[in-house]
Amino acid sequence: MIGRxxxxxxxxxxxxxxxxxxxxxLGADVSAPEALPEHGVTVVFVRLPNxxxxxxxxxxxxxxxxxxxxxxxxxxxxxxxxxxxxxxxxRDRLVAEGARVLGSGEPKTGAxxxxxxxxxxxxxxxxxxxxxxxx
Amino acid sequence: MIGRxxxxxxxxxxxxxxxxxxxxxLGADVSAPEALPEHGVTVVFVRLPNxxxxxxxxxxxxxxxxxxxxxxxxxxxxxxxxxxxxxxxxRDRLVAEGARVLGSGEPKTGAxxxxxxxxxxxxxxxxxxxxxxxx
Numbered sequence: 460m461i462g463r464x465x466x467x468x469x470x471x472x473x474x475x476x477x478x479x480x481x482x483x484x485l486g487a488d489v490s491a492p493e494a495l496p497e498h499g500v501t502v503v504f505v506r507l508p509n510x511x512x513x514x515x516x517x518x519x520x521x522x523x524x525x526x527x528x529x530x531x532x533x534x535x536x537x538x539x540x541x542x543x544x545x546x547x548x549x550r551d552r553l554v555a556e557g558a559r560v561l562g563s564g565e566p567k568t569g570a571x572x573x574x575x576x577x578x579x580x581x582x583x584x585x586x587x588x589x590x591x592x593x594x
Numbered sequence: 595m596i597g598r599x600x601x602x603x604x605x606x607x608x609x610x611x612x613x614x615x616x617x618x619x620l621g622a623d624v625s626a627p628e629a630l631p632e633h634g635v636t637v638v639f640v641r642l643p644n645x646x647x648x649x650x651x652x653x654x655x656x657x658x659x660x661x662x663x664x665x666x667x668x669x670x671x672x673x674x675x676x677x678x679x680x681x682x683x684x685r686d687r688l689v690a691e692g693a694r695v696l697g698s699g700e701p702k703t704g705a706x707x708x709x710x711x712x713x714x715x716x717x718x719x720x721x722x723x724x725x726x727x728x729x
Binding site: 460461462463464467469470471472477480483484485486487507508509510512514531533534535536539541552553556557558581582583584585586588 | 595596597598599602604605606607612615618619620621622642643644645647649666668669670671674676687688691692693716717718719720721723
Protein backbone atom coordinates (compact mmCIF):
# COMPACT_ATOMS: atom_id res chain seq x y z
CA MET A 460 0.00 0.00 0.00
CA ILE A 461 2.49 2.68 1.02
CA GLY A 462 4.54 3.96 -1.87
CA ARG A 463 7.40 6.44 -1.95
CA UNK A 464 8.81 8.08 1.14
CA UNK A 465 7.66 11.60 0.32
CA UNK A 466 9.71 13.32 3.03
CA UNK A 467 11.28 13.14 6.45
CA UNK A 468 10.22 16.09 8.62
CA UNK A 469 12.69 17.45 11.18
CA UNK A 470 11.46 20.01 13.72
CA UNK A 471 14.07 22.68 14.45
CA UNK A 472 14.14 25.67 16.79
CA UNK A 473 16.11 27.93 14.42
CA UNK A 474 15.31 27.47 10.76
CA UNK A 475 18.09 29.64 9.37
CA UNK A 476 20.71 27.80 11.43
CA UNK A 477 19.32 24.40 10.43
CA UNK A 478 19.20 25.35 6.74
CA UNK A 479 22.80 26.55 6.97
CA UNK A 480 23.85 23.14 8.37
CA UNK A 481 22.31 21.30 5.45
CA UNK A 482 23.61 23.79 2.87
CA UNK A 483 27.08 24.08 4.43
CA UNK A 484 28.66 21.06 6.12
CA LEU A 485 26.25 18.61 4.43
CA GLY A 486 26.34 20.43 1.08
CA ALA A 487 22.71 19.81 0.12
CA ASP A 488 20.39 21.78 -2.17
CA VAL A 489 18.30 23.85 0.23
CA SER A 490 15.25 26.00 -0.64
CA ALA A 491 14.39 29.44 0.67
CA PRO A 492 12.10 29.37 3.74
CA GLU A 493 8.40 29.17 2.95
CA ALA A 494 5.83 30.31 5.52
CA LEU A 495 2.73 28.11 5.75
CA PRO A 496 0.61 30.04 8.26
CA GLU A 497 -2.38 27.72 7.82
CA HIS A 498 -0.15 24.83 8.95
CA GLY A 499 1.63 26.70 11.72
CA VAL A 500 5.11 26.14 10.32
CA THR A 501 7.79 27.69 8.20
CA VAL A 502 9.51 25.07 6.04
CA VAL A 503 12.83 24.73 4.26
CA PHE A 504 13.06 21.91 1.71
CA VAL A 505 16.32 19.95 1.54
CA ARG A 506 16.16 18.41 -1.92
CA LEU A 507 17.88 15.04 -2.23
CA PRO A 508 18.01 12.98 -5.44
CA ASN A 509 15.37 10.50 -4.26
CA UNK A 510 13.31 12.29 -1.59
CA UNK A 511 13.39 15.39 0.56
CA UNK A 512 13.96 16.49 4.12
CA UNK A 513 11.60 19.16 5.41
CA UNK A 514 13.02 21.38 8.14
CA UNK A 515 10.09 22.79 10.11
CA UNK A 516 10.09 25.70 12.54
CA UNK A 517 7.01 26.88 14.47
CA UNK A 518 4.97 29.74 13.04
CA UNK A 519 2.30 31.43 15.13
CA UNK A 520 0.81 30.62 18.50
CA UNK A 521 -0.71 27.20 17.79
CA UNK A 522 2.02 25.47 15.83
CA UNK A 523 1.54 21.69 15.68
CA UNK A 524 5.26 21.26 16.39
CA UNK A 525 5.41 23.52 19.47
CA UNK A 526 4.83 20.64 21.89
CA UNK A 527 7.48 18.50 20.23
CA UNK A 528 10.05 21.31 20.47
CA UNK A 529 9.15 21.93 24.11
CA UNK A 530 10.11 18.29 24.76
CA UNK A 531 13.07 18.34 22.33
CA UNK A 532 14.47 21.88 22.47
CA UNK A 533 17.33 21.14 20.07
CA UNK A 534 14.92 19.61 17.53
CA UNK A 535 14.52 16.10 16.23
CA UNK A 536 12.94 13.92 13.59
CA UNK A 537 9.22 14.68 13.79
CA UNK A 538 7.52 12.42 11.24
CA UNK A 539 7.82 10.34 8.08
CA UNK A 540 5.45 10.89 5.14
CA UNK A 541 4.55 8.00 2.86
CA UNK A 542 2.63 8.41 -0.38
CA UNK A 543 -0.53 6.41 -1.01
CA UNK A 544 -2.68 6.19 -4.15
CA UNK A 545 -6.05 6.45 -2.42
CA UNK A 546 -6.14 8.02 1.01
CA UNK A 547 -9.65 6.86 1.91
CA UNK A 548 -8.86 3.26 0.97
CA UNK A 549 -5.61 3.54 2.93
CA ARG A 550 -7.42 4.91 5.97
CA ASP A 551 -10.04 2.17 5.85
CA ARG A 552 -7.39 -0.54 5.63
CA LEU A 553 -5.41 0.94 8.52
CA VAL A 554 -8.47 1.30 10.74
CA ALA A 555 -9.68 -2.23 9.87
CA GLU A 556 -6.27 -3.52 10.99
CA GLY A 557 -6.48 -1.67 14.29
CA ALA A 558 -4.36 1.44 13.66
CA ARG A 559 -5.56 4.78 14.97
CA VAL A 560 -5.89 7.80 12.70
CA LEU A 561 -5.41 11.14 14.46
CA GLY A 562 -8.13 13.81 14.49
CA SER A 563 -11.56 13.28 12.99
CA GLY A 564 -10.43 10.57 10.60
CA GLU A 565 -11.25 12.77 7.62
CA PRO A 566 -8.27 13.79 5.46
CA LYS A 567 -7.10 17.38 5.69
CA THR A 568 -5.25 19.40 3.09
CA GLY A 569 -1.57 19.06 3.92
CA ALA A 570 1.34 21.40 3.41
CA UNK A 571 1.67 20.32 -0.26
CA UNK A 572 -2.00 21.04 -1.00
CA UNK A 573 -2.84 17.32 -1.07
CA UNK A 574 -5.04 15.19 1.24
CA UNK A 575 -3.20 13.86 4.29
CA UNK A 576 -3.82 11.91 7.48
CA UNK A 577 -1.59 11.24 10.47
CA UNK A 578 -1.38 7.88 12.27
CA UNK A 579 -0.93 7.47 16.00
CA UNK A 580 2.77 7.06 16.87
CA UNK A 581 1.89 4.61 19.64
CA UNK A 582 0.65 2.21 16.97
CA UNK A 583 3.89 2.44 14.95
CA UNK A 584 6.85 2.07 17.31
CA UNK A 585 6.98 5.68 18.37
CA UNK A 586 7.01 6.94 14.78
CA UNK A 587 4.52 9.61 13.72
CA UNK A 588 3.46 8.64 10.19
CA UNK A 589 1.78 10.94 7.69
CA UNK A 590 0.13 9.45 4.63
CA UNK A 591 -0.42 11.69 1.62
CA UNK A 592 -2.46 11.03 -1.48
CA UNK A 593 0.25 12.12 -3.86
CA UNK A 594 -1.81 12.38 -7.06
CA MET B 595 27.66 16.74 -0.98
CA ILE B 596 25.07 14.42 0.48
CA GLY B 597 23.27 12.38 -2.14
CA ARG B 598 20.39 9.92 -1.81
CA UNK B 599 18.68 9.17 1.47
CA UNK B 600 19.86 5.58 1.72
CA UNK B 601 17.56 4.63 4.59
CA UNK B 602 15.67 5.70 7.68
CA UNK B 603 16.48 3.45 10.66
CA UNK B 604 13.78 2.80 13.24
CA UNK B 605 14.71 1.03 16.48
CA UNK B 606 12.01 -1.37 17.66
CA UNK B 607 11.70 -3.62 20.70
CA UNK B 608 9.92 -6.48 18.86
CA UNK B 609 11.07 -7.00 15.29
CA UNK B 610 8.40 -9.50 14.28
CA UNK B 611 5.64 -7.21 15.52
CA UNK B 612 7.15 -4.19 13.77
CA UNK B 613 7.61 -6.09 10.50
CA UNK B 614 3.98 -7.22 10.71
CA UNK B 615 2.85 -3.59 11.03
CA UNK B 616 4.68 -2.57 7.88
CA UNK B 617 3.59 -5.68 5.95
CA UNK B 618 -0.02 -5.59 7.21
CA UNK B 619 -1.69 -2.24 7.87
CA LEU B 620 0.89 -0.31 5.83
CA GLY B 621 1.08 -2.96 3.09
CA ALA B 622 4.78 -2.58 2.33
CA ASP B 623 7.28 -5.06 0.89
CA VAL B 624 9.13 -6.38 3.94
CA SER B 625 12.22 -8.64 3.97
CA ALA B 626 12.92 -11.60 6.23
CA PRO B 627 14.90 -10.67 9.36
CA GLU B 628 18.67 -10.64 8.90
CA ALA B 629 20.96 -11.03 11.92
CA LEU B 630 24.06 -8.81 11.84
CA PRO B 631 25.91 -9.95 14.95
CA GLU B 632 28.97 -7.81 14.20
CA HIS B 633 26.68 -4.76 14.28
CA GLY B 634 24.61 -5.82 17.28
CA VAL B 635 21.28 -5.71 15.46
CA THR B 636 18.80 -7.81 13.59
CA VAL B 637 17.32 -5.89 10.66
CA VAL B 638 14.18 -6.07 8.54
CA PHE B 639 14.22 -4.04 5.33
CA VAL B 640 11.03 -2.26 4.33
CA ARG B 641 11.52 -1.70 0.62
CA LEU B 642 9.90 1.44 -0.74
CA PRO B 643 10.08 2.56 -4.39
CA ASN B 644 12.64 5.30 -3.68
CA UNK B 645 14.41 4.33 -0.44
CA UNK B 646 14.09 1.91 2.44
CA UNK B 647 13.18 1.82 6.09
CA UNK B 648 15.37 -0.38 8.27
CA UNK B 649 13.67 -1.80 11.36
CA UNK B 650 16.39 -2.59 13.90
CA UNK B 651 16.13 -4.75 17.01
CA UNK B 652 18.99 -5.32 19.46
CA UNK B 653 21.12 -8.44 19.05
CA UNK B 654 23.57 -9.47 21.75
CA UNK B 655 24.73 -7.76 24.89
CA UNK B 656 26.37 -4.64 23.44
CA UNK B 657 23.85 -3.53 20.86
CA UNK B 658 24.39 0.07 19.74
CA UNK B 659 20.63 0.62 19.95
CA UNK B 660 20.16 -0.73 23.49
CA UNK B 661 20.54 2.69 25.10
CA UNK B 662 18.09 4.27 22.69
CA UNK B 663 15.47 1.61 23.43
CA UNK B 664 16.02 2.01 27.17
CA UNK B 665 15.05 5.66 26.73
CA UNK B 666 12.35 4.93 24.14
CA UNK B 667 10.89 1.53 25.08
CA UNK B 668 8.26 1.58 22.31
CA UNK B 669 10.92 2.39 19.71
CA UNK B 670 11.48 5.44 17.55
CA UNK B 671 13.34 6.85 14.58
CA UNK B 672 17.02 6.22 15.31
CA UNK B 673 18.97 7.73 12.42
CA UNK B 674 19.00 8.89 8.81
CA UNK B 675 21.62 7.59 6.38
CA UNK B 676 22.77 9.76 3.48
CA UNK B 677 24.99 8.53 0.67
CA UNK B 678 28.22 10.32 -0.19
CA UNK B 679 30.64 9.72 -3.05
CA UNK B 680 33.84 9.97 -1.01
CA UNK B 681 33.58 9.39 2.72
CA UNK B 682 37.00 10.79 3.58
CA UNK B 683 36.35 14.00 1.64
CA UNK B 684 32.93 14.21 3.30
CA ARG B 685 34.44 13.74 6.75
CA ASP B 686 37.08 16.37 6.15
CA ARG B 687 34.49 18.88 4.95
CA LEU B 688 32.25 18.22 7.93
CA VAL B 689 35.09 18.51 10.44
CA ALA B 690 36.40 21.67 8.78
CA GLU B 691 32.93 23.20 9.18
CA GLY B 692 32.81 22.29 12.87
CA ALA B 693 30.70 19.10 12.90
CA ARG B 694 31.74 16.25 15.18
CA VAL B 695 32.24 12.73 13.84
CA LEU B 696 31.55 9.99 16.38
CA GLY B 697 34.23 7.47 17.39
CA SER B 698 37.80 7.64 16.13
CA GLY B 699 36.92 9.57 12.99
CA GLU B 700 37.99 6.67 10.80
CA PRO B 701 35.21 5.06 8.72
CA LYS B 702 33.97 1.66 9.81
CA THR B 703 32.37 -1.02 7.69
CA GLY B 704 28.63 -0.52 8.05
CA ALA B 705 25.76 -2.95 7.91
CA UNK B 706 25.78 -2.91 4.09
CA UNK B 707 29.49 -3.74 3.91
CA UNK B 708 30.38 -0.17 2.93
CA UNK B 709 32.37 2.53 4.76
CA UNK B 710 30.27 4.61 7.15
CA UNK B 711 30.61 7.35 9.74
CA UNK B 712 28.13 8.77 12.22
CA UNK B 713 27.79 12.49 13.03
CA UNK B 714 26.99 13.88 16.44
CA UNK B 715 23.23 14.47 16.82
CA UNK B 716 23.89 17.58 18.90
CA UNK B 717 25.41 19.19 15.82
CA UNK B 718 22.37 18.38 13.64
CA UNK B 719 19.20 19.34 15.53
CA UNK B 720 18.92 16.13 17.50
CA UNK B 721 19.21 13.97 14.39
CA UNK B 722 21.75 11.14 14.32
CA UNK B 723 23.16 11.14 10.77
CA UNK B 724 25.04 8.27 9.15
CA UNK B 725 26.98 8.90 5.98
CA UNK B 726 27.79 5.95 3.75
CA UNK B 727 30.12 5.77 0.79
CA UNK B 728 27.64 4.05 -1.45
CA UNK B 729 29.97 2.96 -4.25
